[in-house]
Amino acid sequence: MPETTIRALRVTGDSGRPERDDVALTSPGEGEIRVRIEACGLNFADLLMLKGTYQDMPDLPFTLGMEVAGTVESAGPGAERFAPGTRVAVFGGHGGLAEAGIFDAARAVVLPDGMDAVDAAAFQIAYGTSHLALDHRAGLRPGETLLVLGAAGGVGLTAVEIGKRMGARVIxxxxxxxxxxxxxxAGADHLIDAETQDIREEARALGGADVVYDPVGGDQFTAALRACRPEARILAIGFASGEVPQIKANHLLVKNVSVLGLYWGGYLAFAPEVLTRSLDTLLGWYVAGEIRPHVSHVLPFDRAEEGLELLRTRQATGKVVIRIPG
Incomplete structure (x- = not known):
């Protein structure tokens, strides 16, 4: 039976608009924890969910918000390691824009001392995506040149920061x-203005790219591909431009270029240990003061729709985080 009612921002149909609703919250089941949510990080994927076009859509109705930080209220059987009062970050995939939520304990990490809720809610997806892409997928090496497209966005900015931390020259x-x-x-060595400069020509003038990090797609992907050095690796992270590029295989052949896809959340299904190792590394860097989330906007729960609009209109840099009162 329901124990309590919470406020949540829900998607109930295909209107493309979230709706505020009161939702019954039950006790956690096997392997689950109930979290009192303090902050929720917004992501471009939330906009795709509103349109029904995300690659991993939950069933309707669902609560928006992919990643949260908060405090464990209770734990179900098999999740007792998360004692009540434990501060955690959770990549739930959805369910974050609410006062509380029930999540799979396997998706939670214990927060280090001194990490506040805003940093924690802005951390997992952006840093996790960039670290897994650059380290695990592309094998970025010290001294290589990394070209980051969409470099002021949620994931792009962390790619700049992590690329520099890994010893690359960052464009x-x-x-x-x-x-x-x-x-x-965030550490970029060279800058290209996508509004006024030719990405291909500017990157080639700087010697070309060994690794391209692309959350944008469209024409920028094509320009970056043509600026690649032999044996370059292109990371397809997302398509914020709305255009999925069509790749001509002969262009890959001539320069021995590799295109590598990266869907961070997908690793939970087939190699969760890869995510765990990556997050352990990243949290260690955070504790050491070597990385720090850039959050351009922190808004209260009642202004969550405004936060989504900031992402939609590309007015934000880094992350937008929603604070949720207890």
């Missing part, structure tokens, strides 16, 4: 001087 590509300055502050 950041973003739209406008303000966004490029954010990328410079």
């Amino acid at each position: 950041a590509c973003a739209r406008g001087a303000d966004k490029l300055e954010v990328a410079r502050a």
Whole structure:
């Protein structure tokens, strides 16, 4: 039987608009924990879910919000290692824009001392995606040149930061001087303005790219491909432009270029230990002060729709985080 009722931002149909609703919250079941949510990080994938086009859609109705930080209220059988009062971050996939939620304990990590809820809610997807892409998939090496498209966005900015941490020379590509300055502050060595400069020509003038990190797609993918050095690796992270590029295989052949896909959440299904190792490394870097999330907007729960609009109109840099009152 329901124990309590919470406020949540729900998707109930295909209207493309979330709705506020009161939702009954039950006790956690086998392998689950109930979390009192303090903050929820927004992601571009939330917009895709609203349109019904995300590759991993939950069944309707569902609560928006892919990643959260909060405090464990109770644990079900098999999840007792998360004692009540434990502070955690959870990649739930959905369910985050609510006052509380029940999540699979396997998707939770214990937060280190000193990590606040806003940083924690902004951490897992953005840093996890970039680290897994650059380290596990592309094998980025010190001294190589990394070209980051969408370099001021949620994942792109972490790619700049992590690429620099891994010893690469980083070329950041973003739209406008303000966004490029954010990328410079994250460690970018060179900047390309996608609004006014030719990505291909500018990157080639800098010697070309060994690794391309692309959450944008469309024409920017094509330009970056043509700026690749022999044996370059292109990471297909997402398609914020709305256009999935069509790749001509002969272009890959001539320069021995590899295109590598990366869906971070997919590793939970077939190699969760890869995610665990990556997050352990990243949290260690955070504790050591070597990485720090850039959050351009922190908004209260009542303004969550405004936060989604900031992502939709590309007004945010780094992450947008929603604080959720107890």
